[in-house]
Amino acid sequence: MLLFSFGLREIPVDTHVARVGTRLGLLRPGAPFEELHDTMLALARPGEELELHLNLLRHGRRTCFARAPVCARCELARSCPRVGVA
């Protein structure tokens, strides 16, 4: 609400954002919600919070599924520690 409706510097961390961010090594596994939120907000450049949130959300819904991520067709695979491709 703060981000979508009021355009404030905020970033929602839902289950998709947390999962994708953790798999990409952006977030510490098992971190509490407050840490996930603060880390994600620190990673977002000012003014790009909404874009980062929506891109991670979309990636989690279309490719990086909870049970079976489709790493073979993931455009982030080269940067993903889970795949181990450098």
Ligand code: SF4
């Ligand atoms: S490579 Fe796999 S685990 Fe990593 S972000 Fe892509 S889909 Fe998710």
